[in-house]
Amino acid sequence: MKNPMQPKWLAALLLPLSVAGFAADVHQHGHAEAAVVLEGDQLTVSFRAPLMDIFGSEQPPADASARLRYSKRLAQVIEPQPSAAALCELINVSSRSVADLFPESKAHDRDDHDHDDDSHEAVNHHQDIVHEWTFACEAPQQLQAVDLPFLSTFSSLTTDVVLLLPAVQSASRLAPGQTRILVE
Secondary structure: OOOOOOHHHHHHHHHHHOOOOOOOOOOOOOEEEEEEEEEOOEEEEEEEEEHHHHHOOOOOOOOHHHHHHHHHHHHOOOOOEEOHHHOEEEEEEEOOOHHHHOHHHHHOOOOOOOOOHHHOOOOOOOOEEEEEEEEEEOOHHHOOEEEOHHHHOOOOOEEEEEEEOOOOEEEEEEOOOOOEEEOO
């Protein structure tokens, strides 16, 4: 009987648990999490990191130029690269835009309102970016590694990785600057 739980749901559930003892919802700068789930011919790769490590700030963009700068940084979190021999094709991407992360920032970017900024309630912007990529692989048995090329751009991140493969479940850690997750 096939497991009804889809890989993307497994990855989403496991991201906060990627290291034993790591408390759920802990926001730690310099620390990212990734999950690689292979079920049948479907490969799902999830990535989560604090906004601070991607944008250089957790504050909402103050104006249009800051929103553009944030969007450019977010666009650098590009799709993972599974081993070429696995013949994987990207079929779905799930991510949030800057407008999704900071919905109030666009409204407050204008000067057409006349009330004190002090009247706004403080908002906790300790958020993470979360991306998920789903691939269909013609030769999943040939998957030997998954590269996260954007980790060379965000080279200060230590990334905890969970692997869920048909025959193996494991956890590992990528040091800052490392981009390759070995699938063994």
